[in-house]
Amino acid sequence: MRSIINILDLSAGEIDQLIAVADDIMAQPEKYNEVCRHKILATLFFEPSTRTRLSFESAMLSLGGQVIGFSGADSSSAVKGETIADTIEVVNGYADIIAMRHPKEGAPVVASMHTAVPLINAGDGGHFHPTQTLADLLTIHHEKGTFDNLTIGLCGDLKYGRTVHSLLQALSHFSPEFTFTAPDELKMPQVYKDFLKEKNIPYRETSSLTEYLDSADILYMTRIQQERFTDLVEYEKVKNVYSLNSSMLSGVKPSMKILHPLPRLQEITQDVDNTEHAYYFKQAENGMYVRMAIISYLLGKR
Numbered sequence: 076m077r078s079i080i081n082i083l084d085l086s087a088g089e090i091d092q093l094i095a096v097a098d099d100i101m102a103q104p105e106k107y108n109e110v111c112r113h114k115i116l117a118t119l120f121f122e123p124s125t126r127t128r129l130s131f132e133s134a135m136l137s138l139g140g141q142v143i144g145f146s147g148a149d150s151s152s153a154v155k156g157e158t159i160a161d162t163i164e165v166v167n168g169y170a171d172i173i174a175m176r177h178p179k180e181g182a183p184v185v186a187s188m189h190t191a192v193p194l195i196n197a198g199d200g201g202h203f204h205p206t207q208t209l210a211d212l213l214t215i216h217h218e219k220g221t222f223d224n225l226t227i228g229l230c231g232d233l234k235y236g237r238t239v240h241s242l243l244q245a246l247s248h249f250s251p252e253f254t255f256t257a258p259d260e261l262k263m264p265q266v267y268k269d270f271l272k273e274k275n276i277p278y279r280e281t282s283s284l285t286e287y288l289d290s291a292d293i294l295y296m297t298r299i300q301q302e303r304f305t306d307l308v309e310y311e312k313v314k315n316v317y318s319l320n321s322s323m324l325s326g327v328k329p330s331m332k333i334l335h336p337l338p339r340l341q342e343i344t345q346d347v348d349n350t351e352h353a354y355y356f357k358q359a360e361n362g363m364y365v366r367m368a369i370i371s372y373l374l375g376k377r
């Protein structure tokens with residue numbers, strides 16, 4: 076029994092193995108049709124989701140398993156005041172594996188103290204989103220064939236963006252170079268910059284989306300997350316700070332790929348979707364394959 080709270084709970088070797096399994100699933104999906112037969116996944120989503128919940132559920136169904144769960148705190152007994160600990164103690168009796176999303180940072184750690192089955196963090200507040208990172212890594216690996224010596228631009232809400240925090244940590248196993256693009260209010264937290272310094276991984280910071288665009292191998296855009304702001308006046312100041320459109324791509328490397336965990340607002344305009352650089356919808360699809368890989372791995376069905 077093992078829980079995945081943070082991408083650093085997986086070693087570099089395990090990440091490589093999961094990416095390889097996801098690749099194999101894409102190539103030979105029929106091989107995996109019965110892998111989780113008679114197993115049940117519980118999706119406990121205390122915060123809204125489209126991709127993560129549906130891809131977890133689709134992944135388990137594609138593995139021959141079954142799915143139970145709820146898609147909002149309002150439709151669970153959390154609304155009556157039930158604690159996370161009690162919810163998990165109960166779900167232990169109903170499911171073989173749990174995927175949980177919660178708006179509070181650290182909630183999955185509390186859940187992991189009570190779970191009797193593998194538990195996967197499907198996103199906790201501004202903290203971590205390890206399975207999104209696996210989808211990001213699979214997409215990068217497909218397009219670049221390596222994680223080494225890539226210049227990765229992370230742009231947008233770098234303060235609250237759990238996907239960029241997890242991606243940065245995962246890539247620290249390799250030798251990337253980062254560019255952080257954010258307004259002053261949403262800069263990459265010092266704790267992650269210190270983490271990179273300790274590992275001698277170079278990064279540079281800017282507030283201009285165009286300043287380092289031409290050097291990027293991957294541009295990872297993110298949404299400014301209204302739901303994380305306590306003061307909406309502050310959100311209004313920064314909500315439209317970046318908007319990537321196709322005319323801004325004229326000088327970029329031909330092989331540069333744009334990723335985004337989605338949902339997007341105005342930070343990528345729709346005219347970018349039809350360019351050779353847009354990979355965010357493929358990235359969302361890849362989320363299902365890596366979730367198939369991690370579910371079968373944690374259930375010991377390799």
Ligand code: CP
Pocket residue numbers: 123124125126127128198207336337338
């Ligand atoms: N990328 C992601 O976490 O999307 P959802 O919020 O729709 O699950």
